[in-house]
Amino acid sequence: MRKDSRLSRMLHILIHMDHMDEPATSDHIAIILQTNPVVVRRTMGCLRDKGYVTSVKGHGGGWRLNVALADITLLDIHNALGESSVFTIGLSDENTECLIEKAVNRELANALKASEDLLLARFGEVSLDKLAI
Amino acid sequence: MRKDSRLSRMLHILIHMDHMDEPATSDHIAIILQTNPVVVRRTMGCLRDKGYVTSVKGHGGGWRLNVALADITLLDIHNALGESSVFTIGLSDENTECLIEKAVNRELANALKASEDLLLARFGEVSLDKLAI
DNA sequence: AACTCACGAAACATATTAAGTTACATGAGT
DNA sequence: ACTCATGTAACTTAATATGTTTCGTGAGTT
Numbered sequence: 001m002r003k004d005s006r007l008s009r010m011l012h013i014l015i016h017m018d019h020m021d022e023p024a025t026s027d028h029i030a031i032i033l034q035t036n037p038v039v040v041r042r043t044m045g046c047l048r049d050k051g052y053v054t055s056v057k058g059h060g061g062g063w064r065l066n067v068a069l070a071d072i073t074l075l076d077i078h079n080a081l082g083e084s085s086v087f088t089i090g091l092s093d094e095n096t097e098c099l100i101e102k103a104v105n106r107e108l109a110n111a112l113k114a115s116e117d118l119l120l121a122r123f124g125e126v127s128l129d130k131l132a133i
Numbered sequence: 134m135r136k137d138s139r140l141s142r143m144l145h146i147l148i149h150m151d152h153m154d155e156p157a158t159s160d161h162i163a164i165i166l167q168t169n170p171v172v173v174r175r176t177m178g179c180l181r182d183k184g185y186v187t188s189v190k191g192h193g194g195g196w197r198l199n200v201a202l203a204d205i206t207l208l209d210i211h212n213a214l215g216e217s218s219v220f221t222i223g224l225s226d227e228n229t230e231c232l233i234e235k236a237v238n239r240e241l242a243n244a245l246k247a248s249e250d251l252l253l254a255r256f257g258e259v260s261l262d263k264l265a266i
Numbered sequence: 267a268a269c270t271c272a273c274g275a276a277a278c279a280t281a282t283t284a285a286g287t288t289a290c291a292t293g294a295g296t
Numbered sequence: 297a298c299t300c301a302t303g304t305a306a307c308t309t310a311a312t313a314t315g316t317t318t319c320g321t322g323a324g325t326t
Contacts, residue, residue: 160272175274
């Protein structure tokens, strides 16, 4: 699987946007993130749905930060992007009644959950202003 | 990316193999894991390279467990499979000198590392005999 | 020696997901 | 009317795990 760099990219651009007086267009953001304007709209759209940014059409339009950096955490952005699972490791499909398979999957699920919980807890402790220069 | 179920599958079959008197053929293993014999050879080959299993050709051949379940941990198998990163989350490519981007990536890298360290530490604490019925 | 069994490995196909791209519709300001 | 910028659908590309076919090779059987 290809790595999902959306979280990194969105954190990056949101911090930039905090300095901006004018709305940032998708084209402008795409240049900064070295990607495509449509990818920007697609991803920023997730953040707009949660109210973290606002989009304006037409002349002088673009994307504007809607909250203070101190008021959003890495976890907020992570959740806004709606990632299903943070792991490449998966469980086997339990198509049988095999108790060994179930025990293996249970152990792996518990270990993965503990690891993910730690990651998300840390994400929740870091607000974006702590990453700003 | 599709989920990597190799760890789950290998743990499952290794525990089964501990009960077996005869070597298990790739075809037999494929049936238990509900997959393909070639996939079995490909994945079991990783474990053979580390000495955890032995393969024998010809009549009466197949795969045999080469160590006691108590002597291998989830971490051993995980490492044998040579997974690069356990996360779907990746960092952005730092093609610029942007300090914000670097700060974001540093924070994410640290958080991911702490989470992965916890996962691997737990994997290292669990030997396969603890999952056997 | 011929036959069968089972691994080894190359080559190709499939599935999933992030990302990139093209094209067009829609709404807002000039 | 014209231009700018988002919204969205559809398609393409890339990476990776998995599945499949085919043939080679070594080992035991008849």
